[in-house]
Amino acid sequence: MINYLFTLMQTVTSTALLGTFNMIASTLGQNLLWGKIADRHKLRTRLIITGETIAAITYFIVYQIHKSLLNTQANFAAGLSLIFGLSFLEFFWSMSDVGWAALLADVTTSKSRGRIVGLLNFIASLGRTLGITFAGFLYLNGEGFRQGTIFYIVVAMLFTSATIMWITSKFIKTSNPKAPETVIENIKEKTRASHNKQTYMWFLISLTTIIIGATCVNQVFLLFLKLPNGINASDPSMSLILTAWTLAGMLTCLLCGWLTDRFGRVKILFMGLIMAIITPLLYGLTLDVWTMALFYGLNGVSFWIIQTAGFTFAGDIIPEQERGRLFSRYNAVMALSWGPAGLLMGGPLADIQTSRGLSAYAAYVNVFYASAFIVTLGTLLFALKVVKTS
Numbered sequence: 001m002i003n004y005l006f007t008l009m010q011t012v013t014s015t016a017l018l019g020t021f022n023m024i025a026s027t028l029g030q031n032l033l034w035g036k037i038a039d040r041h042k043l044r045t046r047l048i049i050t051g052e053t054i055a056a057i058t059y060f061i062v063y064q065i066h067k068s069l070l071n072t073q074a075n076f077a078a079g080l081s082l083i084f085g086l087s088f089l090e091f092f093w094s095m096s097d098v099g100w101a102a103l104l105a106d107v108t109t110s111k112s113r114g115r116i117v118g119l120l121n122f123i124a125s126l127g128r129t130l131g132i133t134f135a136g137f138l139y140l141n142g143e144g145f146r147q148g149t150i151f152y153i154v155v156a157m158l159f160t161s162a163t164i165m166w167i168t169s170k171f172i173k174t175s176n177p178k179a180p181e182t183v184i185e186n187i188k189e190k191t192r193a194s195h196n197k198q199t200y201m202w203f204l205i206s207l208t209t210i211i212i213g214a215t216c217v218n219q220v221f222l223l224f225l226k227l228p229n230g231i232n233a234s235d236p237s238m239s240l241i242l243t244a245w246t247l248a249g250m251l252t253c254l255l256c257g258w259l260t261d262r263f264g265r266v267k268i269l270f271m272g273l274i275m276a277i278i279t280p281l282l283y284g285l286t287l288d289v290w291t292m293a294l295f296y297g298l299n300g301v302s303f304w305i306i307q308t309a310g311f312t313f314a315g316d317i318i319p320e321q322e323r324g325r326l327f328s329r330y331n332a333v334m335a336l337s338w339g340p341a342g343l344l345m346g347g348p349l350a351d352i353q354t355s356r357g358l359s360a361y362a363a364y365v366n367v368f369y370a371s372a373f374i375v376t377l378g379t380l381l382f383a384l385k386v387v388k389t390s
Helices: 002-009 012-040 045-071 075-107 113-139 149-169 183-215 218-226 235-263 265-283 289-317 320-338 340-355 360-387
Strands: none
Touching: 002 012, 002 075, 012 045, 012 075, 012 320, 012 340, 045 075, 045 149, 075 113, 075 289, 075 320, 113 149, 113 235, 113 289, 183 265, 183 289, 183 320, 183 340, 183 360, 218 235, 218 340, 218 360, 235 265, 235 289, 265 289, 265 360, 289 320, 320 340, 340 360
């Protein structure tokens, strides 16, 4: 999609707006509406089914608008139609994100949550890999988007997933209501929930710092790989490096879930955070493609440890009656990895240095150092305000 948008709009900044606007729309939808609805009306599966269905319909409408603008040779406007159309779509599709997060926390226990989350993340990574592979074959220099082939396949898959979820929901039995609590038990439960909510707020603050630091280098890293005075990676070499990140992350999801249940969320989270600090520091020391693939693969391990153990930790401390609203905030933090961190921090930091005469190589390496520093700050905040008080 990014490559296709660039052929229409011819500016990097314009194409980068897609991930940023999508993140904003998703965050607003989840925090203003869907999280509250999920908690107030105890909706889970209905939000998922409705979100997937609306997304399918909106994808079809957005493509029809996009196609009509292409036919009038209004390429820039056609690009904007995708950016704003898919952002509008994301606002409603995000109700499915809330539904899935709350449902997953509802149907798992503290003992099994890590393994199940890890397995689902592995399936998601596998699906993402297969989707990207098929999209590569269907892209055909943009014709897959222009002719609607990719859009139609996405619409069909969304309708299919909504149908499967609707059929499955018919066989899910509602849980029995809890026995009435005594006054003392009720007071204890409210006190525990209040403490957990405060801990969760500090967890989100530290996680926000960590995600911004870890993902602000994403766009810079791709440019760094191409530098002639660096490893000067060819297209196949770049594919190898990026694939190493994906494959390492997929395998990590399977193992990480079991480790979080076996050794605890916090220990595994610290392992991922330490790797997220170290790996950017190694990029500037790398002289060949294979070593870079190794280091970037370790970075993929760190990201998916944070993703898997972080979700599991959040599920443990979020009060049951506020899962929709509080998971909406967690999803918003993780959405920072879609592009805003690089657009607002990594990119400008690199541009400022190069505009002042510093070489691109040195500027990009400094961004890697800044990434490690920011993640370190988030890790210290997590240790002092979350772990120490939990």
